[in-house]
């Protein structure tokens with residue numbers, strides 16, 4: 892399953908965006924959002940998010 896961002900927790904630090912190897916995370920309306928079609932389930936963004944806002948679901 893692709894990564895999912897809990898927008899309530901996201902502070903728009905962009906750490907996940909610079910970490911994602913497939914560049915499938917973007918900021919939309921001030922919150923990180925994953926394009927599930929391009930996510931390879933690598934979980935790098937889950938590990939890097941300081942707010943634990945990203946999970947695999």
Ligand code: SF4
Pocket residue numbers: 893894910911912913914915916925929930931932933934935936937
């Ligand atoms: S799991 Fe990997 S490929 Fe998917 S959004 Fe996170 S960093 Fe990008």
Ligand code: SF4
Pocket residue numbers: 896900901902903904905906907908922923939940941942943944945
């Ligand atoms: S790393 Fe976490 S807090 Fe930072 S932009 Fe990504 S989801 Fe938001």
